[in-house]
Amino acid sequence: MSLEPHVLPRSRAAGWIEVICGSMFSGKTEELIRRMKRARFARQRVEIFQPAIDTRYSDDEVVSHDSSSLRSTPVTTASEILLLASDADVVGVDEGQFFGSDLVDVVQELARAGKRVIIAGLDQDFLGKPFDPMPALMSVAEYVTKLHAICVVCGSPANHSQRLVGGGERVLLGATEAYEPRCRECFRPHGADATIPREEQTSHGRP
Ligand code: ZN
Numbered sequence: 001m002s003l004e005p006h007v008l009p010r011s012r013a014a015g016w017i018e019v020i021c022g023s024m025f026s027g028k029t030e031e032l033i034r035r036m037k038r039a040r041f042a043r044q045r046v047e048i049f050q051p052a053i054d055t056r057y058s059d060d061e062v063v064s065h066d067s068s069s070l071r072s073t074p075v076t077t078a079s080e081i082l083l084l085a086s087d088a089d090v091v092g093v094d095e096g097q098f099f100g101s102d103l104v105d106v107v108q109e110l111a112r113a114g115k116r117v118i119i120a121g122l123d124q125d126f127l128g129k130p131f132d133p134m135p136a137l138m139s140v141a142e143y144v145t146k147l148h149a150i151c152v153v154c155g156s157p158a159n160h161s162q163r164l165v166g167g168g169e170r171v172l173l174g175a176t177e178a179y180e181p182r183c184r185e186c187f188r189p190h191g192a193d194a195t196i197p198r199e200e201q202t203s204h205g206r207p
Contacts (some may be wrong), residue, residue, distance in 0.1 A: 017140060032092050049081050049094070116119065126161055
């Protein structure tokens with residue numbers, strides 16, 4: 001099965017919006033990179049942006065957990081993307097959940113200008129709540145791909161990012177090791193009981 005929308009010939013004037021969403025460790029960034037590399041191979045001009053807030057890795061690269069990477073530009077606000085993407089055919093945005101709601105207007109404007117826009121991001125925060133502005137982006141997108149990780153407790157498809165350490169702040173930077181993917185059954189949104197006892201781990205979840 002191909003996850004990627006059928007890519008129309010560029011002679012079509014209108015652009016479109018693709019959203020790649022899911023939990024942490026679901027391969028969102030890898031999928032964004034895969035689509036961008038294919039476009040670049042076809043000699044389309046590609047530009048990738050990431051929020052300057054995300055300083056886990058190097059400043060000017062989108063780096064996924066498997067180290068497959070592409071050069072990207074850190075930006076502080078979504079409106080910077082409008083200025084910097086004017087020459088691009090394909091615009092990628094990683095970590096879309098770290099932008100403000102103005103990202104929705106920005107990507108719509110880019111699509112109206114004929115560009116293919118691909119946004120990857122977390123669709124839920126650590127409490128399992130919709131993570132703005134991803135829900136709004138999904139609703140205006142032509143194509144939405146939801147990816148899943150694998151629950152580390154039971155092996156089912158994982159839809160949630162389980163936080164393993166304390167703290168109520170929504171954004172916990174520089175700490176991918178503070179999370180693990182969990183399915184609905186094994187997800188514990190309020191971290192105190194994040195650790196599931198061994199004896200419970202095999203009692204549910206597997207088909
Ligand atoms: Zn599970």
